[in-house]
Amino acid sequence: MFGGAFFKQKSTAKYWAIAGLILAIIANCAEVFMQKPMFTIELKGMLDFTSFNLTFITIVLVCTLLLFLLNGRDIEKVGNNVSEYFALIFFVLCGVSIAATYNTLLTLFLGIEILSIPLYILTGSDKRNLKSNEAALKYFLMGSFSTGILLMGIAFIYGGNTGTPTFYINNINLGTGKLPVMLAIGLVFLLIAMVFKVSAAPFHFWAPDVYDGAPTVFTSFMATIVKAGGFIAFIRLFEHAFGTAQQQWQILIAIITAATLLIGNLTAVFQQSVKRMLAYSSIAQAGFMLLAIFAINQFAKEGIILYTAAYSLATIGLFAILIKMSDYTIDGFNGLAKQQPVLAITATIFLLSLTGVPLTAGFQAKLFMLIAAVNDGHQNWLVVFAVLCAAISAYYYFKIIQAIYFKENTSAVNQQWDITPAFKTLLIITAGLVIIIGIWPSVIIDWLYY
Amino acid sequence: MDQDISITFPHVLIFFPLVAGLITFFFKKDATVKSWALFSSVVTLCVSLGSIYYASNKALSGLTFNYEWLKYIGASFSVSLDGMGRILTLLTAISFPVIFVATYKDQYKNANSFYGLLLLTQAGLMGVFLASDALLFYFFWELAIIPVYFLCSNWGGDKRIQATFKFFIYTFTGSLLMLVGIIYIYLQTAATQDATGKIISAHSFAINYFYAAQLTADQQSWLFWLFFIAFAIKMPVFPFHTWQPDTYEQSPSAVTMVLSGVMVKMGLFGVVRWLLPMFPLAVAKFDTAVIILSVIGIVYASLLAIKQDDLKRLVAYSSIAHIGLMSATIFTTKQIGLEGVMIQMFNHGINIIGLWIVIEMIERQLGVRKISQLSGIAHKAPVLTIMLVVIGFANIALPLTNAFVGEFMMFSGLFQFNGWIATVALVSIILAAVYTLTMVQKVFYGQVNALTTNMKEISVNEQIALSIIVVAIFLSGIYPQPLFDLTKDTVTGIITRFK
Numbered sequence: 001m002f003g004g005a006f007f008k009q010k011s012t013a014k015y016w017a018i019a020g021l022i023l024a025i026i027a028n029c030a031e032v033f034m035q036k037p038m039f040t041i042e043l044k045g046m047l048d049f050t051s052f053n054l055t056f057i058t059i060v061l062v063c064t065l066l067l068f069l070l071n072g073r074d075i076e077k078v079g080n081n082v083s084e085y086f087a088l089i090f091f092v093l094c095g096v097s098i099a100a101t102y103n104t105l106l107t108l109f110l111g112i113e114i115l116s117i118p119l120y121i122l123t124g125s126d127k128r129n130l131k132s133n134e135a136a137l138k139y140f141l142m143g144s145f146s147t148g149i150l151l152m153g154i155a156f157i158y159g160g161n162t163g164t165p166t167f168y169i170n171n172i173n174l175g176t177g178k179l180p181v182m183l184a185i186g187l188v189f190l191l192i193a194m195v196f197k198v199s200a201a202p203f204h205f206w207a208p209d210v211y212d213g214a215p216t217v218f219t220s221f222m223a224t225i226v227k228a229g230g231f232i233a234f235i236r237l238f239e240h241a242f243g244t245a246q247q248q249w250q251i252l253i254a255i256i257t258a259a260t261l262l263i264g265n266l267t268a269v270f271q272q273s274v275k276r277m278l279a280y281s282s283i284a285q286a287g288f289m290l291l292a293i294f295a296i297n298q299f300a301k302e303g304i305i306l307y308t309a310a311y312s313l314a315t316i317g318l319f320a321i322l323i324k325m326s327d328y329t330i331d332g333f334n335g336l337a338k339q340q341p342v343l344a345i346t347a348t349i350f351l352l353s354l355t356g357v358p359l360t361a362g363f364q365a366k367l368f369m370l371i372a373a374v375n376d377g378h379q380n381w382l383v384v385f386a387v388l389c390a391a392i393s394a395y396y397y398f399k400i401i402q403a404i405y406f407k408e409n410t411s412a413v414n415q416q417w418d419i420t421p422a423f424k425t426l427l428i429i430t431a432g433l434v435i436i437i438g439i440w441p442s443v444i445i446d447w448l449y450y
Numbered sequence: 451m452d453q454d455i456s457i458t459f460p461h462v463l464i465f466f467p468l469v470a471g472l473i474t475f476f477f478k479k480d481a482t483v484k485s486w487a488l489f490s491s492v493v494t495l496c497v498s499l500g501s502i503y504y505a506s507n508k509a510l511s512g513l514t515f516n517y518e519w520l521k522y523i524g525a526s527f528s529v530s531l532d533g534m535g536r537i538l539t540l541l542t543a544i545s546f547p548v549i550f551v552a553t554y555k556d557q558y559k560n561a562n563s564f565y566g567l568l569l570l571t572q573a574g575l576m577g578v579f580l581a582s583d584a585l586l587f588y589f590f591w592e593l594a595i596i597p598v599y600f601l602c603s604n605w606g607g608d609k610r611i612q613a614t615f616k617f618f619i620y621t622f623t624g625s626l627l628m629l630v631g632i633i634y635i636y637l638q639t640a641a642t643q644d645a646t647g648k649i650i651s652a653h654s655f656a657i658n659y660f661y662a663a664q665l666t667a668d669q670q671s672w673l674f675w676l677f678f679i680a681f682a683i684k685m686p687v688f689p690f691h692t693w694q695p696d697t698y699e700q701s702p703s704a705v706t707m708v709l710s711g712v713m714v715k716m717g718l719f720g721v722v723r724w725l726l727p728m729f730p731l732a733v734a735k736f737d738t739a740v741i742i743l744s745v746i747g748i749v750y751a752s753l754l755a756i757k758q759d760d761l762k763r764l765v766a767y768s769s770i771a772h773i774g775l776m777s778a779t780i781f782t783t784k785q786i787g788l789e790g791v792m793i794q795m796f797n798h799g800i801n802i803i804g805l806w807i808v809i810e811m812i813e814r815q816l817g818v819r820k821i822s823q824l825s826g827i828a829h830k831a832p833v834l835t836i837m838l839v840v841i842g843f844a845n846i847a848l849p850l851t852n853a854f855v856g857e858f859m860m861f862s863g864l865f866q867f868n869g870w871i872a873t874v875a876l877v878s879i880i881l882a883a884v885y886t887l888t889m890v891q892k893v894f895y896g897q898v899n900a901l902t903t904n905m906k907e908i909s910v911n912e913q914i915a916l917s918i919i920v921v922a923i924f925l926s927g928i929y930p931q932p933l934f935d936l937t938k939d940t941v942t943g944i945i946t947r948f949k
Binding site: 357363375395 | 520521523592603610615626629633634636
């Protein structure tokens with residue numbers, strides 16, 4: 001299906017990549033609107049294309065397109081093997097699409113692996129940089145370990161299934177009573193593997209180092225699109241395969257969510273480097289997205305789509321601005337409003353969206369998540385805890401806004417700005433999207449009901 | 451779906467300042483910016499007056515508006531003007547032109563952003579007072595803060611960034627807690643249906659659905675505190691007041707006027723519009739606790755006001771005391787008290803803006819606002835002094851001034867509730883007289899010193915601004931009946947929920 005569309009694009013220039021993406025987006029939209037696939041391939045039910053999945057993939061593709069358009073030149077600057085970077089990104093996208101549409105545990109494994117392996121390479125693509133190499137190795141070791149756990153979990157679930165052993169997630173039957181040991185172990189293993197992929201506590205330790213070490217363009221890609229891919233796989237798995245046993249794993253997810261929110265937000269407060277702060281903030285945001293998995297209901301599914309869009313747009317925009325800065329510390333942002341008003345105002349909109357202030361997409365996303373969690377009604381303390389953490393997040397996001405607007409630039413170095421009018425226009429468009437989704441979230445949610 | 455899209459008064463009150471504010475950002479010259487801001491705020495004032503005139507004569511068709519906004523979750527852009535809405539939008543509409551006139555001489559760098567943000571604040575405030583949909587209310591509640599955050603952080607005093615940040619984090623935390631409360635009630639509401647009986651969404655954010663939500667006493671108890679903390683931070687009620695003196699002191703004068711004159715009313719408004727009608731059982735349970743907190747706040751703030759040497763801090767603490775009295779009275783849920791609160795919300799706004807204007811004039815001319823350094827201004831600026839004395843009398847609620855009627859009624863309400871508490875609260879009037887009159891005496895009378903010899907009489911625009919305020923003080927002090935008529939429907943509506 002769409003995997004095929006990606007494979008063809010091993011082109012050399014970024015223009016090819018952009019063209020390929022646009023093609024894929026058009027194909028995707030067409031499929032959502034027309035209600036029937038453009039070309040059919042016999043998949044034996046291994047993948048499942050619903051409007052929910054397709055909407056998600058479209059969002060991911062649009063975000064990647066924006067990333068290419070904003071930072072195409074920065075990808076070219078990373079190293080000499082430009083075409084490989086683009087190809088690898090397309091492999092990742094292929095993995096994300098499989099992870100978003102899988103219907104059996106085998107395709108889940110395939111999707112997760114196709115998504116992960118190119119990332120190890122991308123992380124280490126800045127070959128001369130020791131931090132980049134270290135990050136890649138760390139990511140690779142930890143990642144392979146989690147893959148092992150994932151496989152083991154799949155095996156346990158396969159073997160322990162009541163009735164005939166099966167990989168099809170809709171046929172997995174956990175029953176509603178107490179879980180047999182095999183299934184319980186399998187579920188916990190799969191949970192660990194997924195939690196690792198979305199960088200939630202207590203398996204988040206790789207994230208700050210990897211995000212910090214990787215070249216910033218790829219960090220932007222990893223922190224948004226890849227993470228969203230992980231989440232969609234997570235929610236699919238727990239909705240379709242383990243949905244019946246929700247009461248038994250719900251408290252686990254609640255604890256993981258609370259821990260992720262707490263660790264992400266508290267650690268982000270103390271960061272001096274904006275890049276590292278965004279790494280921790282991405283852990284914190286993952287905590288909020290976990291609320292969707294905690295609740296798994298209609299609001300949660302609408303919410304995770306909105307959250308993916310809101311969070312990805314804002315983070316990609318913010319990283320695009322960060323890449324243009326010579327100084328990654330918060331002080332580096334001092335006086336940005338005077339030098340680059342457009343960058344300053346768009347960065348502010350992105351930060352407000354991440355904080356969750358009304359009129360921005362981030363607010364609607366958080367609203368849906370909170371509605372989902374309250375609607376579930378089992379753990380109301382978690383909701384109060386989540387909003388208190390959101391208040392903490394305002395602290396570090398607003399520290400950047402303060403630096404941008406209210407502090408003078410004191411550094412002696414005069415920064416050279418490598419910024420084209422096209423870049424500014426794109427930033428404004430991205431910020432505009434954030435606000436449009438903030439006012440009319442139905443532009444995205446409507447897609448789910450075609 | 452054919453939806454009514456005719457233009458109503460609430461529309462204009464929200465969107466005119468919004469659009470005017472956005473336009474302001476594009477003006478280059480300071481003079482143009484100021485005239486435009488003043489002009490647009492006067493237009494808003496006319497619309498507001500028009501809406502009151504219209505409401506007294508005709509049916510209510512032009513005063514409410516409903517547009518389905520997010521139909522999946524049952525939120526709508528629903529605005530309406532009832533009595534309390536009218537009086538508070540009127541206050542908002544009067545304040546801004548007065549503030550613009552009074553600070554016409556002030557020079558702000560980047561004047562276009564400054565006035566643009568102020569007008570956006572006005573739009574946000576209007577939205578808060580008009581919204582009859584919980585999500586929309588929350589939207590505006592937050593949106594009113596964001597421009598203020600930028601205004602205070604960019605143009606204020608030396609410690610502005612920390613002070614504003616504290617203010618922002620405080621209010622943001624409070625409002626997020628309220629959001630949880632809103633969502634919880636939302637999920638208890640009934641499904642919305644269209645004309646044919648088809649269910650549109652499973653729940654609704656509309657205010658009448660919120661009022662009708664069936665909440666048990668236990669649910670009300672904890673929801674009460676989620677909402678109350680948000681409103682208490684905004685008012686502010688002791689012990690949530692610590693952000694306030696710092697923020698008032700550090701903000702630029704025009705913003706301080708908006709904050710203290712209009713914005714603190716958001717908290718009071720929230721209590722009357724949302725908290726009281728939704729949680730009658732919880733209010734009956736916690737009323738004494740809240741009233742005692744408020745009364746502690748009144749006495750505590752009044753005592754602190756006496757000790758202040760900085761004029762701005764003095765007025766800030768005095769404001770905490772006045773707001774405390776209003777909040778205490780609201781929770782007595784007595785008819786006469788609530789009527790008093792309604793007109794006092796308006797009058798307090800007028801009085802405190804008057805006080806700020808006077809302080810602003812002194813500070814602009816002399817560069818200081820320390821009471822210990824000022825003396826004998828009356829010899830140099832008699833007109834200013836007369837104006838100030840009138841406003842000061844209103845601040846201590848002497849008869850014939852506007853505050854007298856309101857405070858009298860509020861104390862009657864408090865006495866009906868509990869005589870002892872009312873007696874303690876009454877001390878605040880004496881304390882108010884102490885700090886206000888001491889301030890007047892020290893700053894305006896006595897010998898002219900080296901600093902105050904440079905003081906000049908105030909200019910024409912400042913005289914106009916102050917005259918408007920003095921006239922308003924006497925008008926509503928001598929003949930407050932129109933204000934009562936305006937707000938009667940709201941008060942009766944709330945009282946019936948408690949019977």
